[in-house]
Amino acid sequence: MPALDFATTPWTEVEARLARPTLAVLPLGAVEQHGAHLPLTVDADLALGVARAIADPLDALLLPAMPYGDAWNNAAYPGTLSLSPATLQAAIVDIGEGLRQMGVAGLIILNGHFGNHEPMLLAARRLSDAGLPCLHLDYPGLGDLAAVHCDSTPAAPHFYHADEVETSMMLALRPDAVRMEAAAPSYPTFPPLFGSIPMQLREFNPTGVFGDPRPATAEKGHAFIAGIAANTAPIISAFLHRNGLPG
């Protein structure tokens, strides 16, 4: 059975599925600039796509992506919108608390945006303490996958933003929303204070692209998604095992 996507599923099927131990997968996105060739919703789009790839083999509940995240350092690019870290953490905790009361056996949080990492982690702590086992994942093994599949180099180690990686994944998931004709490389110089003061990325990167999106293809995008899902599988197995769940 595939995942139960809440976007197409009535509650009656959720109740039926919960008769046996069931996980839920919550994708986290952001409303954030992704250059001139990608829409503002990239992070939620990708997180939802990857979450689906993860949820399907688990027969899990696939929850709607939280489309807003913490994208503070992209705020200077109009279109970027953020939740504060405290709000985002509270939202994840609220959702998890509902899942716990619903009888879900565990929650996988699948994060598609760097700025959400800490709120996700803190929410997972609280939910775990409250009795809902939580697995929090960024894209496991993406660095290795990028090294294998990319024809371009990243703008900085482990920094994939509006580049070949994200553009490929968008081509795989939402090709209609990609404007390859507007894709242009950008390898900005990181200023010495980067990472040591609160700084807007626009200060040193006028376009918002980090890397080179031009070699992106849908095939690579599918490879990334499949690769992340494959990397995730043993982690989930360990998670199921740890919590005494079948699988």
Add this chain to the structure above:
Amino acid sequence: MPALDFATTPWTEVEARLARPTLAVLPLGAVEQHGAHLPLTVDADLALGVARAIADPLDALLLPAMPYGDAWNNAAYPGTLSLSPATLQAAIVDIGEGLRQMGVAGLIILNGHFGNHEPMLLAARRLSDAGLPCLHLDYPGLGDLAAVHCDSTPAAPHFYHADEVETSMMLALRPDAVRMEAAAPSYPTFPPLFGSIPMQLREFNPTGVFGDPRPATAEKGHAFIAGIAANTAPIISAFLHRNGLPG
């Protein structure tokens, strides 16, 4: 020009649009049971659809729907998930604060779920005080539209949930997600304590449907959406006028 839908728009177009006074439209949904024939995301789906109808003639920014809302009294139907009112209010305030800093001239919050009303209203107060004019709308005039277009009667006055109204709108917007074969009427008896104590609706309504979804059609759905948009137009005109904005 149509609305700038953030789901397909790069930030560069948002910046360009903001060269002139621009409104943003934020749809509010919920993850909530809607009977056996509709998916859990109905409220966000409809709010987004109506928001688009409102945003298009305004050349406004169409923001991603907040998919989670406060659906506390549906919590007993598995699949329902809520944000607490405080979290939801904080999320709207955070988003609005970003819009204000971005230079948006005003925010229209379009609410598709009753339980979001008060958090929306309180967020609008705070944002207005902070300098962002806010218009907060449920579906203006829906009662009159229902009286005109519906072949069924509502389960209670001004109570449209998984009924002919919502089902019709879903048939207009997301027909693939509607299972008309599972649509069945439900006219539960409201217990005397309803509205006077915190009460789960499932206590007196086993299916979650309030009314009769069977006469629903896509045509009626389009009529509802167009009717709401038409009812909204003079309110928005007054809003623009009040804030010295063209339109």
Add this chain to the structure above:
Amino acid sequence: MPALDFATTPWTEVEARLARPTLAVLPLGAVEQHGAHLPLTVDADLALGVARAIADPLDALLLPAMPYGDAWNNAAYPGTLSLSPATLQAAIVDIGEGLRQMGVAGLIILNGHFGNHEPMLLAARRLSDAGLPCLHLDYPGLGDLAAVHCDSTPAAPHFYHADEVETSMMLALRPDAVRMEAAAPSYPTFPPLFGSIPMQLREFNPTGVFGDPRPATAEKGHAFIAGIAANTAPIISAFLHRNGLPG
């Protein structure tokens, strides 16, 4: 036995009363303009009077009215003072928590001011979850009572503010505080944006009266109070029954 009014009752009698299952009644008021003929404390005065009528036949604990509420949209009339919704909700929760620890069997919150409705409801949710059954009441059936007893028409459906209804109840409860010579009708035109933006009522109503207080009499006031109490009785019966309490 009548209610135990905390304003005249030592703690020793409360302890004695709690030997059997006992309800408490908490009136909610506001410090808010009520035209030129009524004092700022009307909402607390009326809520206390109605609460007493409800508490007496129940032998309940009659708590001091919370005199401050959320009267945000009357703030432009000097004399109006508000608690924020979050503060008001916290106050009700704190009081309820004390009642729960005291061993009270249930709490009836009797609200005399529209702006308190949502904080009351959210507090009731939390207290119910914590184990204190809560009944939250505005004035049940006031609309029907007004239709029966009033010689004037309301300024808007279900809108009773400094009008014949409230003035009559004040004449019944605190006649010394009513200045009938200053009573004057006011039927303001509600602007199109009313209810859709945060708006001060003074913007379109210079006097603060909504309706016509001139036909008010103490007799009508007593009829309203008795009528509300009568309408409340079956609700309370259901509440007692639901919670396994005698009565």
Add this chain to the structure above:
Amino acid sequence: MPALDFATTPWTEVEARLARPTLAVLPLGAVEQHGAHLPLTVDADLALGVARAIADPLDALLLPAMPYGDAWNNAAYPGTLSLSPATLQAAIVDIGEGLRQMGVAGLIILNGHFGNHEPMLLAARRLSDAGLPCLHLDYPGLGDLAAVHCDSTPAAPHFYHADEVETSMMLALRPDAVRMEAAAPSYPTFPPLFGSIPMQLREFNPTGVFGDPRPATAEKGHAFIAGIAANTAPIISAFLHRNGLPG
């Protein structure tokens, strides 16, 4: 002109009074046990009476007493009900913020209950920082007044609770609510841990009286009230002078 008591004053008179610099006086009470001879509302009753004595010569606004305070260490006597310190502080701040926006020139907080002291003080800090001059008073000089007028000794230095002092003031202000036949002395032994651990007073004082209420008279009560008001006068003069206000 006497104080403008909000319990009898329409908003129109408040607006008129505010044409010249005007102070507001906010009494703070508590719902707390006061032995078998006094009602639970003593602290609010007395604070209101003293506040009136202070407000009258100032032509000030006399606000409704906040009837609930922080009476944590009396919680073991049924009937006692508390706001948390944070809630109480927030309530005072909310009220003060409304006064500031209303154009009041300064706020005198008159506290009738020991447990409210710190929340009052912290609220005064915040309000002063926000631009509302705040004077926070417990009963100035009460110790000296008690030494002069009392025929009994206090149960502990500066500890006046349900004793000759409070009972006298109640006899002066609300004689109908005093049951002198139930007045009995109580001089409990304070345990060594008193003041060093969170401790319920009932642990070592079964009646709740601290001292001897029997010699109480209304005359003494009037002397206390007048004496406190007299002690307060020079403090208020200094407060007015400091803030450039006439008087």
Add this chain to the structure above:
Amino acid sequence: MPALDFATTPWTEVEARLARPTLAVLPLGAVEQHGAHLPLTVDADLALGVARAIADPLDALLLPAMPYGDAWNNAAYPGTLSLSPATLQAAIVDIGEGLRQMGVAGLIILNGHFGNHEPMLLAARRLSDAGLPCLHLDYPGLGDLAAVHCDSTPAAPHFYHADEVETSMMLALRPDAVRMEAAAPSYPTFPPLFGSIPMQLREFNPTGVFGDPRPATAEKGHAFIAGIAANTAPIISAFLHRNGLPG
């Protein structure tokens, strides 16, 4: 066995000590002006010294002093830095919660700064409610000790700040940090509004000294510390007895 000072103790010894019932001692300080002859850290230095004297005979855990406290009314002297009362309370609660989970049998909070008193007390309430017995101490009996040992008079009753008392204790604990050549007396006149409005002490005391530090000696300082510890002993005995702990 002496106290286990966390500044020199590995976790392994803490675990071993916890095999039997063990108390922890948490000193509270402040970063606050103490005249021209004492450093800003006096309150933490002294609290740590006294805490050590208390912890040693108890074989207790001696925790690092919280160096920051609420010193609001010294803010006008540069160098003073405060935590808000809410932050300080939260910090104590967090630390206490960790102790509770660690299996500590009780917490002694030893406060060296007046402004910390209320946050300490409120934290102790919460921790006690959560199951960690808490004793909260300022310097017990310091007033009597000062009367015995001091050659100077305090600037106000029970007001010991940068005076003979604190300077002596610093001479006993951290003589290198004392500049006796800069010690000068200061007996400011307290303005009539002192204690009734939020007021910076610098307004009426330019040096920050309250009293006369010149007669200070290390011997007196040792006498104060030993005296406080001696005064504390019976309180701790009562605390141990109350909680069924050996000692």
Add this chain to the structure above:
Amino acid sequence: MPALDFATTPWTEVEARLARPTLAVLPLGAVEQHGAHLPLTVDADLALGVARAIADPLDALLLPAMPYGDAWNNAAYPGTLSLSPATLQAAIVDIGEGLRQMGVAGLIILNGHFGNHEPMLLAARRLSDAGLPCLHLDYPGLGDLAAVHCDSTPAAPHFYHADEVETSMMLALRPDAVRMEAAAPSYPTFPPLFGSIPMQLREFNPTGVFGDPRPATAEKGHAFIAGIAANTAPIISAFLHRNGLPG
């Protein structure tokens, strides 16, 4: 001039120093297990030592280290104590707000504990927005320094905890608190779920050491401290330049 260490400095010198633009340095530590050979205060000890090396050439204010941090994942080792991330963030903001009002030109936060990173960063955001330029540093370039100076390998990349690095720095700063005879290597196997669920480190590491502390020497410790300070210098230069400060 060297740094003004608050532990030895009266306020009068702080005021004098502030006559010219002055930075403050705030060290962040933690109370956390560091194996059987190091005390629980290592992180604060080291952060203070490094902060001093940074503050001295800047003539900066050297603030007391915040000794408590967020050490959640070490909680299973007794002795570890944490502030919640929200409390820690609030504490840094409170301190920074005091510095801003004091007239400090900028704040350098020097973090000695990984778990404090995010609260530090969020506090820096808020303080920067409030007008206090903030630089937030972990130990810059420590990885390269470790690669140069260490004779042992780390237990994981960029993971230095109770190992050769930290032990060397403790030998340089607080040799009396180091028990080299108890130093023993530990190279635990990280479980597959590490980093993906909230997990206590003790689950897979019984001693708390990560790496091999045995080759540690004071000389290496001094080299680390000097190296970090050297790495920090150009960052601070850029920070000063960015904020128009001399240096």
